[in-house]
Amino acid sequence: MASGQSEITVAVTTAKPVVDESVPLVLVSGASGYIATHTIQQLLISGNYRVRGTVRSLKSEEKVKxxxxxxxxxxxxLELCEADLQDKGSWIPAVKGCxxxxxxxxxxxPGVPxxxxxVIRPAVDGTLNVLSACAESGSVLRVVLTSSIAAVSCGLVGHPGRSDNTYSEEDWSPPEACAPYERSKTLAERAAWDFVKDLPEEKKFELVVMNPAAVFGPVITKNAGTTVGFIKAALSGEVPAVVNLNMVVIDVRDVAQAHIVAMEKPxxxxxRYILVSDSNFSFRKMCEVVNKEFVPQGxxxxxxxxxxxxxxxxxxxxxxxxxxxxxxxxxQLTFINxxxxxxxxxxxxxTEKMIIDTCYSLVEFGLVPKTPQYHGAKPKVPQGDQNLS
Structure with a gap:
């Protein structure tokens, strides 16, 4: 420094975003999951909520980024925090202020354990760990729990000995007749309703339950849902033969919207809400939809x-x-929606659009390779721009 000049020290601080605590805070558990990512996206787009998501580890760039x-x-x-379904204490800070x-x-x-x-204990204990934290929070007004049609109809099997295979929210799967996964969903949902019913008045919160069918629809991260594996396999050429399987389906975008509406409406x-768009969409029909759109693309x-x-x-x-x-x-089962x-x-x-949208998203996210003939989804032509000549 030249002589005669005084040294000036400037303190630089990084401003933190101002948080408006009057804006409701929503916790979404399992944030990196297929349904959860769509739900978080819709919540963030709305701009009506602050959103906190849970992940098992904040060090997992694959999930966090x-x-x-x-x-x-x-x-x-979006705010992220660590929480594990089997760690009861981790949910106390996760739900704080929500x-x-x-x-x-x-x-x-991935298969039958x-x-x-x-599979039963993690499902039941995990649900109760989250609900216990909600009861102790002093802030949680309502919980929307993701269950499944597994808790309604033993999944796609139906109740044993039942001639009328039409199901509504009044139906419950008999646990003793269910495979392990369906039993776990049934027992976890039952445990949730019983837990809330038995809470003392000063700790009570409201409970709504979603019972979605098999969830398909476009992926928005590389973490595709387990059921999307059916479509991925068909598009990847791994399904030369199909069984006579009738799927009960719902679009992930509808499932996410349903969670938010159920959270908002008093x-x-x-x-309980059965979330189903199509009760009997065969696996073979799914393959036909994929073939029609993608065989011409190689x-x-x-x-x-x-x-x-x-x-x-x-x-x-x-x-x-x-x-x-x-x-x-x-x-063949029918669900009243x-x-x-x-x-x-x-x-x-x-349903057909849902399948095609799913396929294109799998290719665009690199989960299924592009062929030389792949041209991507064709843009929709606005009604007024169509050539009618």
Whole structure:
């Protein structure tokens, strides 16, 4: 420094964003999951809520980075914290200050576990750990719990001995008749309703339960849902043959919207909501939809061969995925979705569009390779711009 000049020290501080605590805070558990990411995205887009999501580890860039990038310019930036379903204490800070909790996180086994308790205990205990923290929080007004049609109809199998396979929110799966996963969802949901019912008045909060079917629809991170594996396999050329499987489906975008509406509407308190768009959409039909759109783009045709049930049984002996679906082969169940449409105002997405949207998202996110002929989704032509000549 030249002589005669005085040294000036400038303190530089980084301003932290001002948090408006009057804006309701929503906790979304299992933030990196398929349904949860869509729910978080819709909440952030609305700009009506502050959103906190839970992950098992903040050190997992694979899970955290895509969440940060969902809506990078959100009015209220996404907050993330660590919580584990099996760690009761981790949920105390997670729910602190939250007005609403969307408990979406749930363990889903890749196959039929050797010991049913391996899937039942985490589901039940995890649910109760979250609800216990909500009861102690002093701030949580309502919890929306993600259950499943597994807790309504034993999944796609149906109740044993029941001739009328039409199901509504009044139906409950008999746990003793269910496979381990369906039993875990049933027992976890039952435990949630019992927990809230038995709370002392000063600790009570409201409970709403979502019972979605198999969830499909576009992925918005590389963490695709387990059920999306059906579509991914078909598009990847890994399904030369199909079984007679009738799927009950719903679009993930509708599921996310349903959670938010159920959180907001006072009249939803204390109710279950079956989330279904199509009760009997066959796996073969799904393959036909994929083939029509993607075979011209260089992808291998799927599901050209019908697999006999006895062959499926043999495969199920050593294939975990087939062992999961085998009991549902040939079954046809119908689900009443009037409550979803009339009370939540959800008009379900078209099933074929849902499948095609899913396929394009899988390719664009690199989960299925692009072929040389791949051209991507064709943009919609506005009605007034169509050439009618």
């Amino acid at each position: 895509p969440l940060r990038e969902l809506i990078p310019d959100a009015k209220y930036p 007005k609403y909790v969307l408990h979406i996180a749930s363990p889903l086994p 050797k010991n049913p308790e391996d 009249e939803c308190n204390g109710k 992808y291998k045709a799927a599901g050209k061969i019908k697999l006999p049930k006895f062959v499926a049984w043999f495969i199920s002996l050593f294939n975990s995925e087939m062992s999961l679906i085998y009991p549902s082969i040939g079954k 009037n409550r979803m449409i009339n009370e939540l105002g959800i008009q379900p997405q078209d």
